[in-house]
Amino acid sequence: MSEKPKVGFYWCASCGGCEESVVDLAEDILMVLDNVDIVFWPVAMDFKKSDLEVMEDASIFATMINGAVRTSEQEEMARILRKKSKIIIAYGSCAHTGGVPSLANQFDREQILQYIYQDAPTVINEEKTRPQTTHRKNGHVVTLPQIRNVVRTLDQVIDVDYYLPGCPPTPKILKTALLALLEGNIPEKGTVLAPDIALCDECPRKESKPTEIKYTQFKRPHLTELDPDTCFLAQEVFCMGPATRGGCEALCVDGNMPCTGCFGPTSRVKDQGAKILSSICSAIDGLDERSVDRVLDTIPDPIGTFYRYALAGSLLRRKVPAKSSESE
Numbered sequence: 001m002s003e004k005p006k007v008g009f010y011w012c013a014s015c016g017g018c019e020e021s022v023v024d025l026a027e028d029i030l031m032v033l034d035n036v037d038i039v040f041w042p043v044a045m046d047f048k049k050s051d052l053e054v055m056e057d058a059s060i061f062a063t064m065i066n067g068a069v070r071t072s073e074q075e076e077m078a079r080i081l082r083k084k085s086k087i088i089i090a091y092g093s094c095a096h097t098g099g100v101p102s103l104a105n106q107f108d109r110e111q112i113l114q115y116i117y118q119d120a121p122t123v124i125n126e127e128k129t130r131p132q133t134t135h136r137k138n139g140h141v142v143t144l145p146q147i148r149n150v151v152r153t154l155d156q157v158i159d160v161d162y163y164l165p166g167c168p169p170t171p172k173i174l175k176t177a178l179l180a181l182l183e184g185n186i187p188e189k190g191t192v193l194a195p196d197i198a199l200c201d202e203c204p205r206k207e208s209k210p211t212e213i214k215y216t217q218f219k220r221p222h223l224t225e226l227d228p229d230t231c232f233l234a235q236e237v238f239c240m241g242p243a244t245r246g247g248c249e250a251l252c253v254d255g256n257m258p259c260t261g262c263f264g265p266t267s268r269v270k271d272q273g274a275k276i277l278s279s280i281c282s283a284i285d286g287l288d289e290r291s292v293d294r295v296l297d298t299i300p301d302p303i304g305t306f307y308r309y310a311l312a313g314s315l316l317r318r319k320v321p322a323k324s325s326e327s328e
């Protein structure tokens with residue numbers, strides 16, 4: 001009997017939803033298990049770094065790494081997995097474009113640690129204790145990974161072959177991608193394994209998407225009675241659909257919530273946030289600065305709205321605080 005291809009999964013800076021999404025394959029997970037040997041999946045089974053280190057280089061057919069890269073440990077594991085795997089797939093928004101964890105790139109490490117360990121209203125820390133990367137006691141040394149100054153996408157750390165977008169990727173695109181790879185249907189390196197169309201093209205509300213609109217405000221979805229059949233933009237509710245790749249079959253819109261952009265941009269868009277910003281700003285009622293400011297002021301968290309999943313992978317990448325002297 002010929003050996004089954006070996007696959008691995010690894011979790012960096014993310015919420016765990018991507019690992020859940022593998023389980024969301026439901027009975028199709030049996031199809032996966034029939035066709036591959038899972039040789040590394042620390043979140044599900046007791047695999048250690050040493051198990052990985054003794055594997056031959058390129059002996060794993062494909063490894064799916066989810067999560068952005070925030071710590072020295074994640075960098076190290078990503079590099080080892082790169083060496084041991086023929087194919088590396090950046091799995092999910094955080095590995096692909098930085099995801100929600102990369103919103104932390106609005107601050108540097110010192111600002112984040114200061115808030116978490118000292119300034120947050122629920123923290124009492126009179127001794128100003130902070131976690132250290134090395135601690136020595138009674139002749140023993142304990143080490144912790146170092147938190148880097150910025151959050152990075154996986155391809156800002158190692159060479160990536162393919163991307164599976166989404167927060168998390170849907171079972172359908174995961175299954176399609178796995179079957180394609182197992183059948184030897186290998187796409188061009190760098191391909192995002194989801195349709196290269198805008199979400200609006202597969203949205204059931206696309207017929208009501210306005211071609212001519214003059215925005216006077218953006219209403220917040222939880223404070224608005226949402227019409228379940230009309231395009232959100234026609235209701236002056238902000239939707240990332242025009243700047244986002246399709247493939248999820250408009251899941252959020254189906255649940256009567258606007259798209260927040262988790263599938264990232266299509267191949268024709270360099271910067272997802274800049275694309276949506278230019279598209280809405282050109283349709284604001286009154287093009288003078290004050291009108292634009294008045295409408296944009298109705299969006300309380302612009303970075304979190306335009307770059308919710310893509311700050312690390314954007315052209316902006318990070319905010320450099322005026323006083324920061326720290327490197328990456």
Ligand code: SF4
Binds near residue numbers: 204205
């Ligand atoms: S803007 Fe949103 S609601 Fe409107 S068509 Fe596009 S995805 Fe659908």
Ligand code: SF4
Binds near residue numbers: 167244249259
């Ligand atoms: S509708 Fe948008 S946010 Fe929701 S799953 Fe699809 S791409 Fe992601």
